[in-house]
Amino acid sequence: MTGTGQAGEPREQWFDPADERLGWDGVCGFERAGETVLPLRMPRERIATALSDDLARLAAMPAGARFAVRTDADRLLLDLAAEAGGAPLDVLADGVLVDRRRPQPGRARLAVALPGVLADIEVWLPHLSRTRLAAVGLRGHRLLEPVARTGPRWTAYGSSLTHAMFPHGPSESWTALLARRHGWRLRNLGFAGQAYLDPVVARVVRDTPAELITLEIGTNAYLRSAFTARTWGPAVCGFVETVRDGHPDTPIAVIAALPSAEREHAVNAAGLTLAGVRELTGAAVRVLQRLGDRRLHLVDGRDVLPLAEADGVYADGLHPTPAGEHRLAGLAEPFLLPLLAA
Template sequence: MTWTGFRHHEPDADGWTTFWRLDPRGQDFRLTEWTGRPHRQGDHLWARAATPAGVRGAWHTAATSVQLDIRAALGIYNRIAPVDVLLNGVLHRRCEVGDGEQQLTVDLPGREAEVEIWLPQAGAIAIREPRFDGAAEELAPTGPRWITYGSSITQCSGAYGPSETWPAVVARRHGWDGVNLGFGGECHLDPVAARTIRDLPADLISLCLGINIHGGETFNGRTLPGQVEAFVATVRQGHPETPLAVITPLPAPNREGTPNAVGLTLDDVRRLVELGARNDPAVEVIDGRDLLTADEARALYADDVHPGPEGYLLIADRLAPLLLRVAT
């Protein structure tokens, strides 16, 4: 199958495929439902996991057009992201996606080219296989496999498009086969995420940890380092020698210095995440405050926590050389 960037896919009887970034088979969704907060619905992790952030396919073709049937819904999101079509690595067309079933038609140059289709990084999405009006050869993913795990700041729902999330930009820049395991609001060191990373092939792994834990008051000062240690240890079961980086929270100027309900400031979370990560001496720790300054965050954030589109591009610029150094 030409598509990459997912853990499991489910084509139904009508040919609609959902790409899951975690494998839902045999999972009890109740394990991630309860928050103690009545205003939050359950199984947010699995709704995020069914969104194809970072999922893309590539073909070699001289066709003059390609059609893609897509079914989209807001789900728990406040937007449906677009589909990006790239020609030879350059954005060719950004297709806005609305609610419901629709057909996207994109004109192609009719000469030999590599066509990539990047699926939306936000929204509840299913697709049917693309249809080219000429011969099209499926291209398998190439380059080292890089898995990155994190929160909404890794999923990047607010990026310009799926090919311009920071994980996508870094992967494209280095020629890596990226797998985006960013789950908005749901980066809480879930065992299913650790097992997924453990069981997937990987040449580089990065874990962006802490912002959801601070906001969700998930762990306290006693439990957080051990949870980070356990997550890394599970990943290491499948990747004993793979380069691994842990990235602590980016600056959040309006939240810095404010303790959450379990008494942790963001600086506390950074320190505790680093403490747990460094139990593995081979882990590289990247301070999230090195990726954006507080002044840049104030200028580029869409709210108290989330970068806007230009912020994600700047994060990519800062992280690309750091992750390359870890990988080599």
């Protein structure tokens, strides 16, 4: 941390990105490389056990990673190194968007005007590319403290539907919108095209403190023909039971494959339809419920998003539009909100 400012000039103060006063959430730690820090949502030392370069690449994208400070600063300064990816960075003041921009690839310094009155300032990093931070600066402030985060912790595992492809910005994915609305502490473990029930992910979910866990599964298994009718159900049971080992009393909601009209009854290379994968997912959950898991809940994706409404939510028959992310947040809310009250 450094401070600057001559007499009569606004005070400017710089922080190491991992400084605890920045109030990070949605991350498990940081990876240092030279002058920069990469916020992590998965432990890097274990991701190799998935034997997937794609999963490792996606896990390094800071979906849901954010930091927040309570301050009266009039300017936020970000010294960062971004990769190409197309997703913007969001800055919110007391929950209201004050700046959204796409960092150019490479090293850059961004200056963001802030209200200059006491407010909770939250920065959501781009969710579709690696963004490394070298330093975080604030100017013109008299007060700075980490934002108190006291809400329930929500771990959301899933596919691109959880990772989010087309939101206006990282703070407007359906998971981010729902978490912001209710003060939940989101940990986004969505991996676009890679929700294959990897054991390493199950262990991370198992070891991550949470008051709510959602597992949005089935779509990738169908699209990539990664499982057969024989292997999918046992894989679901194994993943859920691993998670349950670390969360004996936490509500776990298995969200079984949101609908996709062109895929519901189309047979993939493994002999399954999307509807069939959804049915197998339900069968696996019901087995575990019969075996005594009373905190395990099945959420049929067609109940969350009725098939007749899907075209009005999706951009491409599978991924929500920016407005669709808002719609999906509203549709998912009545299924998830009661689980935390139970």
